[in-house]
Amino acid sequence: xxxxxxxxxxxxxxxxxxxxxxxxxxxxxxxxxxxxxxxxxxxxxxxxxxxxxxxxxxxxxxxxxxxxxxxxxxxxxxxxxxxxxxxxxxxxxxxxxxxxxxxxxxxxxxxxxxxxxxxxxxxxxxxxxxx
Amino acid sequence: xxxxxxxxxxxxxxxxxxxxxxxxxxxxxxxxxxxxxxxxxxxxxxxxxxxxxxxxxxxxxxxxxxxxxxxxxxxxxxxxxxxxxxxxxxxxxxxxxxxxxxxxxxxxxxxxxxxxxxxxxxxxxxxxxxxxxxxxxxxxxxxxxxxxxxxxxxxxxxxxxxxxxxxxxxxxxxxxxxxxxxxxxxxxxxxxxxxxxxxxxxxxxxxxxxxxxxxxxxxxxxxxxxxxxxxxxxxxxxxxxxxxxxxxxxxxxxxxxxxxxxxxxxxxxxxxxxxxxxxxxxxxxxxxxxxxxxxxxxxxxxxxxxxxxxxxxxxxxxxxxxxxxxxxxxxxxxxxxxxxxxxxxxxxxxxxxxxxxxxxxxxxxxxxxxxxxxxxxxxxxxxxxxxxxxxxxxxxxxxxxxxxxxxxxxxxxxxxxxxxxxxxxxxxxxxxxxxxxxxxxxxxxxxxxxxxxxxxxxxxxxxxxxxxxxxxxxxxxxxxxxxxxxxxxxxx
Amino acid sequence: xxxxxxxxxxxxxxxxxxxxxxxxxxxxxxxxxxxxxxxxxxxxxxxxxxxxxxxxxxxxxxxxxxxxxxxxxxxxxxxxxxxxxxxxxxxxxxxxxxxx
Numbered sequence: 001x002x003x004x005x006x007x008x009x010x011x012x013x014x015x016x017x018x019x020x021x022x023x024x025x026x027x028x029x030x031x032x033x034x035x036x037x038x039x040x041x042x043x044x045x046x047x048x049x050x051x052x053x054x055x056x057x058x059x060x061x062x063x064x065x066x067x068x069x070x071x072x073x074x075x076x077x078x079x080x081x082x083x084x085x086x087x088x089x090x091x092x093x094x095x096x097x098x099x100x101x102x103x104x105x106x107x108x109x110x111x112x113x114x115x116x117x118x119x120x121x122x123x124x125x126x127x128x129x130x131x
Numbered sequence: 132x133x134x135x136x137x138x139x140x141x142x143x144x145x146x147x148x149x150x151x152x153x154x155x156x157x158x159x160x161x162x163x164x165x166x167x168x169x170x171x172x173x174x175x176x177x178x179x180x181x182x183x184x185x186x187x188x189x190x191x192x193x194x195x196x197x198x199x200x201x202x203x204x205x206x207x208x209x210x211x212x213x214x215x216x217x218x219x220x221x222x223x224x225x226x227x228x229x230x231x232x233x234x235x236x237x238x239x240x241x242x243x244x245x246x247x248x249x250x251x252x253x254x255x256x257x258x259x260x261x262x263x264x265x266x267x268x269x270x271x272x273x274x275x276x277x278x279x280x281x282x283x284x285x286x287x288x289x290x291x292x293x294x295x296x297x298x299x300x301x302x303x304x305x306x307x308x309x310x311x312x313x314x315x316x317x318x319x320x321x322x323x324x325x326x327x328x329x330x331x332x333x334x335x336x337x338x339x340x341x342x343x344x345x346x347x348x349x350x351x352x353x354x355x356x357x358x359x360x361x362x363x364x365x366x367x368x369x370x371x372x373x374x375x376x377x378x379x380x381x382x383x384x385x386x387x388x389x390x391x392x393x394x395x396x397x398x399x400x401x402x403x404x405x406x407x408x409x410x411x412x413x414x415x416x417x418x419x420x421x422x423x424x425x426x427x428x429x430x431x432x433x434x435x436x437x438x439x440x441x442x443x444x445x446x447x448x449x450x451x452x453x454x455x456x457x458x459x460x461x462x463x464x465x466x467x468x469x470x471x472x473x474x475x476x477x478x479x480x481x482x483x484x485x486x487x488x489x490x491x492x493x494x495x496x497x498x499x500x501x502x503x504x505x506x507x508x509x510x511x512x513x514x515x516x517x518x519x520x521x522x523x524x525x526x527x528x529x530x531x532x533x534x535x536x537x538x539x540x541x542x543x544x545x546x547x548x549x550x551x552x553x554x555x556x557x558x559x560x561x562x563x564x565x566x567x568x569x570x571x572x573x574x575x576x577x578x579x580x581x582x583x584x585x586x587x588x589x590x591x592x593x594x595x596x597x598x599x600x601x602x603x604x605x606x607x608x609x610x611x612x613x614x615x616x617x618x619x620x621x622x623x
Numbered sequence: 624x625x626x627x628x629x630x631x632x633x634x635x636x637x638x639x640x641x642x643x644x645x646x647x648x649x650x651x652x653x654x655x656x657x658x659x660x661x662x663x664x665x666x667x668x669x670x671x672x673x674x675x676x677x678x679x680x681x682x683x684x685x686x687x688x689x690x691x692x693x694x695x696x697x698x699x700x701x702x703x704x705x706x707x708x709x710x711x712x713x714x715x716x717x718x719x720x721x722x723x
């Protein structure tokens with residue numbers, strides 16, 4: 001039992017050594033001459049401005065929410081996949097119904113326009129009532 | 132004896148009816164052009180009606196454990212299914228009538244309502260802690276959305292946010308209790324957990340588990356000190372949803388409370404109609420204290436309220452306290468009294484909220500001052516509300532009196548005199564604030580004396596809610612018998 | 624081999640940190656994160672108990688908890704967006720339209 005874990009241990013140690021070696025070697029060989037420009041944050045070669053703590057578009061947030069829900073529902077299929085062969089056809093039907101219900105949710109999102117990246121103002125229900 | 136998945140299907144028809152309706156509503160919402168049509172309301176009525184029919188006439192067979200022991204199909208579950216579905220039916224009518232919801236997308240509202248109903252079905256019949264947890268969350272999560280349905284209104288959104296924070300924390304504590312029970316007994320079956328606990332001696336973890344589970348269930352029935360969310364949510368939510376919260380999830384909460392504690396921490400003495408404690412944990416005393424605390428806090432704080440919705444919220448907390456009295460007695464008569472009280476409470480509480488909906492449709496407000504002079508502005512609604520309020524107080528000859536008689540009689544019969552005294556004092560306090568509304572309606576001059584129209588359909592529904600409140604006050608035998616039969620068929 | 628009690632201790636610590644976070648923090652976002660921490664503490668307890676008892680039910684329960692937690696978080700965060708649009712704050716002590 002423990003011997004099997006030795007493989008994992010060797011793998012971890014090898015990985016750590018490789019990374020340390022790479023980083024250590026370049027630090028050892030490369031000349032070090034820091035200057036203000038070199039130490040600044042890389043922003044596609046442009047001169048950086050502002051802080052990185054800026055507000056993101058709310059769309060990222062909504063897409064992340066949608067992703068979380070569907071992502072975790074899929075996690076429920078893992079235990080099903082493990083014992084699928086023993087349970088037979090009935091289990092297949094059951095999982096199929098589960099996925100169909102999820103699809104209904106996806107169709108609903110589509111209809112609501114939550115999958116569109118760019119929403120025009122008249123699409124947004126919240127904006128309709130705004131003064 | 133457990134039934135397999137396929138063999139269980141024919142005992143699961145009410146749940147299918149509700150699920151099919153939910154999916155149809157989603158499809159309807161996706162394919163239709165105008166999301167504000169009332170079609171979704173009628174479809175939900177149809178679905179819930181079908182569920183009541185299927186639950187009421189489903190093939191009998193008490194004590195069947197279906198879906199490999201996940202869910203029980205017994206008289207107790209059927210009773211609560213019919214009760215919660217009936218409440219949902221009334222609430223759907225109420226919602227179609229409410230101006231709170233007019234001008235908003237309707238389909239989603241009914242989807243949340245029916246999802247909660249499905250959760251309540253499963254909650255009242257769950258016999259496995261996995262199913263129990265899922266059912267509890269299926270009740271909670273759509274409830275959050277119902278509470279926050281008035282998007283753009285600060286009150287509603289704030290209420291929903293508080294509901295999420297309280298609800299998620301309470302269910303987290305509850306499930307930690309479940310994990311302790313699972314670790315102690317190695318089973319997720321409620322009955323199996325009860326058997327192993329009765330044999331073992333581990334008292335400290337058991338005490339911890341029973342208290343933690345009590346937090347989760349106590350939050351669901353809004354027992355003090357886990358009630359903090361309920362006044363805010365009741366005030367902020369759309370009024371029909373408030374009516375729904377105060378009856379449906381509360382009833383389902385009592386169902387799961389009875390089923391869980393009477394199986395895990397107690398065992399029936401055959402033939403006597405009594406239960407005995409199987410564990411060293413004295414939970415009946417814990418809940419008796421909660422009961423006294425709940426009704427006292429609910430009634431005393433209600434006295435100070437000026438908003439009728441919030442007042443009814445505190446009154447419903449107090450009623451949860453009364454019903455908890457039946458829970459601590461360890462006798463089937465006590466549970467019967469809870470079941471009977473829930474039936475009575477369903478009609479009187481929904482009725483009171485329905486009048487609030489009708490009045491606030493016209494006055495756009497729910498303060499007591501909006502009810503002044505209702506006796507002349509809408510005489511029928513005012514008389515109906517008075518009947519409901521007197522029934523809630525427990526004054527004869529209304530149904531609430533009979534409900535209280537059953538509870539008090541059993542409390543005294545089992546010798547818990549102090550609890551009976553506390554409850555009697557509380558009833559007196561409640562008379563004060565209920566009559567405050569009645570006085571405003573009949574003896575105070577309104578600012579605006581124009582008549583409030585009550586549409587014929589609304590009037591008819593009001594009659595349907597008043598009738599049981601009056602009839603059950605004089606002829607309650609059949610309902611009491613059904614309650615007794617349901618408790619007898621409480622099988623795990 | 625790690626003793627089962629170590630896992631239970633870890634789960635109790637995680638749960639405790641979560642409870643403290645819910646009670647002590649004011650930012651609703653952090654409160655929701657603390658709730659997740661509580662649920663993860665529960666998950667550790669379930670998986671540890673399940674593997675100690677050789678019962679897959681513990682793992683299954685953990686999966687269910689994860690799913691429900693995601694749904695709860697999605698609803699909570701969506702409501703938080705709606706709230707922020709109205710009030711421009713995520714401080715729970717600022718929620719005082721409804722009081723007593």
